[in-house]
Amino acid sequence: MNSIVIGAGFGGIAASLRLKAKNHKVTLIEKQNDLGGRARVFKKNGFTFDGGPTVITAPYLIFELFELFNKKPEDYIKIKPLDIWYRFLFEDGTSFEYSGNETSMKNQIEKINKNDVKGYENLVKFTQKIFDKGFLELSAVSFDRPFFMMQQLPALFKLKSYKSVYSLVSSYIKNEKLRRILSMHPLLVGGNPFTTTSIYGLILYLEKKWGIHYSMGGTGNIIKGFEKLMNEVGIEIIKGREVNKIITDGKKITGIQLDNQTKIDANNVICNADPPAVYEKMLNRNTNNSLFFKWKKNRMEYSMGLFVYYFGTKKTYDDVEHHTIKFGNKYKEHLDDIFDNKKLNNDISYYLHRPSATDKSMAPEGQDCFYVLIPVPNNQSKIDWSIEGEKMKNLVIDKMEKDLMPNLRENIIEDFYLTPDYFEKELNTKYGSGFSIQPKFSQSAYFRFHNKSEIYDGLYFVGAGTHPGAGVPGVLSSAKVLDKII
């Protein structure tokens, strides 16, 4: 069986390994000269900047891929649990250290609003129920039949998946600061907490179940470990070549064509590339003749875009935690502007990553390595990032100087940034969205792009745009679905 995998993000790498373990002849093709997709690494003057994922959850999904070939994960990668998961900051100076230590969590909740402690306990219990159904039972199964989706609906309604995560959390928690903290998880997978289905409340429990981890040397070291494994087990990797066409015979997939016109035959093509871009650019549109599919594709709503500013400083900022999330005052208004009004707002919320807090190898001695991520509208906004990029960079530096890093500007010695244009042009993502389509109920499970194409025989999808969705555990689970359908 010849299988071609297009795209070497976490999902494409996992798919390649899973199919190889089933004795397929596997070729993995990646447009960039390096692997990882959103998890690529940028090295500059002694600083190692992980491009994307930094919070590693459910590490067993990573370990499993080594174990498929009877290899020990620790011979390839080193994953370390963190004590403090996130430090949350508010404009009025309130700070909250979020962790897996329940005593510390309850003490801090009590300080903000003692009446919310019981609600917090009940919220955790409820998210465990969502996790049992949504993650343990349904994250790695194929939702390609409407009947299967219908069978799940009663349980999903019982779990209140018609509510948003924010609304679910608010039914347990009264204080606005705590509501924000406990409902922020959809932002990690590209959704608006005010509209994302409460199924994604499962992330709150998933973190508690297995903890939050860091990959020593950066997340890029996991990709490096996978690349070594793929070479050892005989997966052919083609880098620096873009697939520009998937070849079909009617509705049957027969192979692919590269940007240098080379054709490769295949029984199966597995796309880790963004599904809407695949259907629109790599396939013959005339064959996409299912009206229902066209309607479904056209009504999709896309996740937010990301502005990511990577910087190294000539001194260390020892008081800054590994993961900091700062909420602006106009939090909801900011999110409305990103998702609905598609415009920028100066009252930004941001996520600051300081890997050198845990791992000194990420920066030269005595220096510090960071990235700060600001959610922004995707490119449906038509924002001109060649003008707005510099302004956004200066805005966030000003905020960080005021919030937690005095004199930051004068200490920066290395920097660059990525905007939605990078995601659109380099990673081939529709509208440059950070996380493909949004994680709404109407775009989840059966309503998402199917893992087994609803249009073509031999075409499959893994990664953020298909079931179960974005985030490293999500895309690794999407590859697990293949075990049952190929």
Ligand SMILES: Cc1cc2nc3c(=O)[nH]c(=O)nc-3n(C[C@H](O)[C@H](O)[C@H](O)COP(=O)(O)OP(=O)(O)OC[C@H]3O[C@@H](n4cnc5c(N)ncnc54)[C@H](O)[C@@H]3O)c2cc1C
């Ligand atoms: C800044 C940022 C921070 C994040 N933080 C976290 C986090 O802390 N924890 C977490 O779990 N998740 C995080 N995420 C989300 C997570 O990184 C992604 O959901 C996940 O990595 C996406 O993986 P994927 O398998 O969908 O593939 P992608 O990473 O999207 O890779 C797809 C690959 O396909 C390639 N490709 C596309 N078209 C073609 C073509 N025609 N031919 C050849 N190759 C092609 C692209 O070049 C790319 O390499 C973050 C994402 C970002 C952007």
